[in-house]
Amino acid sequence: MELKLPSQSGLETYRLIGEPVAQGTYAPARSRLAFAAAHVVADPLGDNSPGAPAVIDWEHTLEFRRHLWSLGLSVAEAMDTAQRGMGLDWASTQELIRRSAAEAPDGRIAVGAGTDQLAAGNHSLSAVTAAYEEQLAIAEDAGAQPILMASRALCAAASGPDDYRKVYDHLLGKSSRPVILHWLGSMFDPALDGYWGSDSLDTAADVVIELINANADKVDGIKVSLLDASREVALRNRLPEGVRLYTGDDFNYPELIRGDGDQHSDALLGIFAAIAPAAAAALKALDDGDLDTYERVFAPTVPLARQIFSAPTYYYKTGIAFLAWLNGYQPGFTMVGGLQTGRSLPHLAETFRLADQAGVLTNPELAVDRFRQLLRVGGIDA
Secondary structure, eight states, X not given: OEEEEEETTEEEEEEOOOOOOOOOXXXXXXXXXXXXXXXXXXXXXXXXXXXXXXXXXXXXXXXXXXXXXXXTOEXXXXXXXXXXXXXXXXXXXXXXXXXXXXXXXXXXXXXXXXOTTSOSSOOOHHHHHXXXXXXXXXXXXXXXXXXXXXXXXXXXXXXXXXXXXXXXXXXXXXXXXXXXXXXXXXXXXXXXXXXXGOSOHHHHHHHHHHHHHXXXXXXXXXXXXXXXXXXXXXXXXXXXXTOEEEEXXXXXXXXXXXXXXXXXXXXXXXXXXXXXXXXXXXXXXXXXXXXXXXXXXXXXXXXXXXXXXOSSGGGHHHHHHHHHHHTTSSSSSOOGGGGGGGSOHHHHHHHHHHHHHTTOOSSHHHHHHHHHHHHHHTTOOO
């Protein structure tokens, strides 16, 4: 099977070579906790233009989560992958949390609690704290584990590390169950530059460790998305016993999840939504002690992940939705906020190639047909 794909030199014939990873139903992994951060499916008949309130296709949005659960993955809901701060408004976020949590099997869901109901602009620390409390209550009312998301409003309001400690100490004291903290690097959101009160990542790491040590009974773990494996390992080595490091490193996840023999990272990853069958198969192999299969399954997904999360990294959501469309999990390649325009046709063509080579085009015939449709819309008769 072949098709014409854009390349640097024009159109080239590409022959599919990948063997799709076998589909199946999996139990949750025994040796690691693994969350896939899921995207939302836009209603193709809704006004999902930039700046408009999100209009969500609830049937396909929830069906995608059922797909993830069937593979043994847990769902990280209403995170940046779901376009928080990039198209998903607070009213839709609340409904998403409630609908998804109501269907989650065995509580296998964690949900983002942030401050994005606040209007753009400057806010006081008390207003930021109140916004967090409102969202934390929504998560707890839904019966889901809270993830205290990194906050643009807090980053703008805080004058230094003490302000972060003040806000987080208060929130952790309010939470009825251990939460997951969230350190999202500025490559994912430039408005978070200097998070934890310092431009120095070493100083920021010290602040994080001090905060966790002071509240270890209220912290299940911390999701770290810095795309820097050595920095993640260094932080992981400093965590108190019983506090998890959830890797959010979509470049280096196989080595971080596998670990070094003494310690490992658990997973809370956007890329797991795109490579879900491969992630499930690799985690089962890890459970079975079959490290050769673990590496063999994961290895070809890494170039795909690096393509999807390439700079500007915050447009990775476009690649996640693109693969969901190619694989038949949504009827059209549309996104809330019009974010389907976030990547160029050549970028998507390379994503297609790498997805094939990683074995995550679950229905190659459908994927080819749909990409040909996209080429025709782009003015290319291939």
